[in-house]
Amino acid sequence: MIIRVEIANHDVGRVLIDNGSSVNIIFDDAFKDMGIVDSHINRQITPLLSLSGDLVQPVGSVSLPIAFGVAHRKTMIYDKFLIIYCPTAYNVIVGRTALTGIKAHKSPHMLLMKFPTCNGTGGIRGDQLSAQTCYATALKSVACKPPMEAMFVQELPNGSGPINDPREETPTPLAQLTEEMEKIMLNEEHPDRCVKIGTTLNPHLRMQFIDFLRHHAEVFTWSYDDMPGISPEVISHKLSISPAYKPIKQKCRSYDAERYEALHTEVDKLKAIGFIREATYPVWLANSVMVRKAKGGW
Template identity: 70%
Template sequence: MISTISGGPTIAGMSNYSMKQYVRAAKFPRVLGIEVNRHHETPKVHWEPITFCEEEEEGILYPHDDPMIIRAEIADYDVGRVLIDTGSSVSVIFAEAFREKGINDSQVNRQLTPPLSFSGDLVQPVGSVKLPITFGTAPRKTTVYDHFLIVDCPTAYNVIVGRTALTRIKAHLSPHMLLMKFPTPNGTGAVRGNQLSARTCYATALKSTSFKLPDETMSVQGVLNGTGPVDDPRDESPTPHTQPVEELETITLSEEQPDRQVRIGTRLAPTLRTQFINFLRNHSEVFTWSYEDMPGIAPEVISHKLSVSPSYKPVRQKRRSYDTERYEAMRKEVDKLQTISFIREATYPVWLANSMMVRKAIGGWRMCQDYTDLNKACPNDSFP
């Protein structure tokens, strides 16, 4: 398990002389002519006092000693499994997560850098890259550019955010509440750590067999809001995708509709293959080729509802802003679902649940809803 990270391009410099001066500046600031408070050199940004209160403990399992694992937007990707590490002198992005971003190789600085110390073990970085990282959600969010060292080694995390980024955003951390706050021009921003993801990462890091987490490298999801994280079932240990045990061939079920195809194995005996194909063609109506083929199930047969406790009130969320691409994806999804009567319009003037756009691995978007603290409001039903 990574405990501390030292080395890298810090403001202390690389040479022994600059390192000694860096230490002396803290020990003898006035002897060296360095003022302790130098805020007058830059325009002062007025920000309200940052406080933590007892009510913000809600939603955290106690007692705990979990690390702070958050989601952050890095270079236009919402990245999960981001470790906030005040013991790291640099920010680190691991090679597998970096490759998923598809960043042009020309942006990577491959000049030799001093090795990093991972708890005593030296690791040579692949290179470094300057990327924007955004914490919080609009309008209370902040973005800084930070140098990330690209490290190729097994880990349970995608990114480690070190002191370089945290000091730039004036971050205030409460490990007890798994909560990080920071000033923004629109007030205090906040990001809540995901306790489930933290414990999953911790358990994975202790496994000696494998550190790889399939399908979680670039898990794209909504950025955390000030009230808590978005429930993400993918924060649990994901299941690896299974692969076919033999070669497959494509079979067309209808000559009139050649786009309706299925794939079957190639190891079937000729007689069995013919019988199987005829069976599929005779029952092709059981396949769903489009949303229009799924008219739904009558409520008289079965229905589902959320057993929300009457003692809980809906969480009134602030309306989030998205870019043009996400808005267009939302419009298409809503129009499609309304056309086939999967959803209907309803007006709730007192509360709002934001839509969350999740990037699909094969391209496009998946639309979800952010129902904050829904699990707390729906107690377990032993007799559903």
């Protein structure tokens, strides 16, 4: 939601209302245009953690008056703003501290934010055109700039020099991050039962890993027979159906010969190992749904 507010007697547009931000942010270009003297800036400020997990070092912080609303239904508070040097489509981001201070209630659907004032409920509407413009500008910035540009070089606490700028690092192509795999047979009696491991392991570790997999081959399942199930004394499942709803039997659906054959084959497998049993007089009934597999079969 993009609005216009009055900050330090300046009419400021492109102000983003962000409930997810724990701080108020004013960007360096907008702060300089206000002409506020540098003596009001508090330089002792800790780094800011962005949503992407990057550490951003603010220029400083400053307490400014911010007013919402128009005419007689206006409310104003003093709140702290972090000054951030970062190219962006917005001038200011108003976070939870200011919104809580004015007891604001936002309706994104109506593009409306309301708040109590001395003369009744005040309101301010979002600027949809500005929101679209900011969104388009943000997309262009992402397309033209490296993903780590928001991070800055910071001095180490012990004065040993600057932290390496991640923008100077050469990104690794995605193709190099994909490791080739090789198939390993777990049991010579069943050559079709294979698992895949990476090819970059050193020979000694590779042999240890293969021996480990073959020693614990029983943890892999290749058919229904390898899954004997869990005793109902340990855990059981139950359909929680409201007694207020009447059970319904669906009309029996007809299938073609291929689906019937696949259906019977699957049911026979489940019955043979005791996964399912026949219910002679069900109080409710739903048709089975047959879905074609990507590699064939049902």
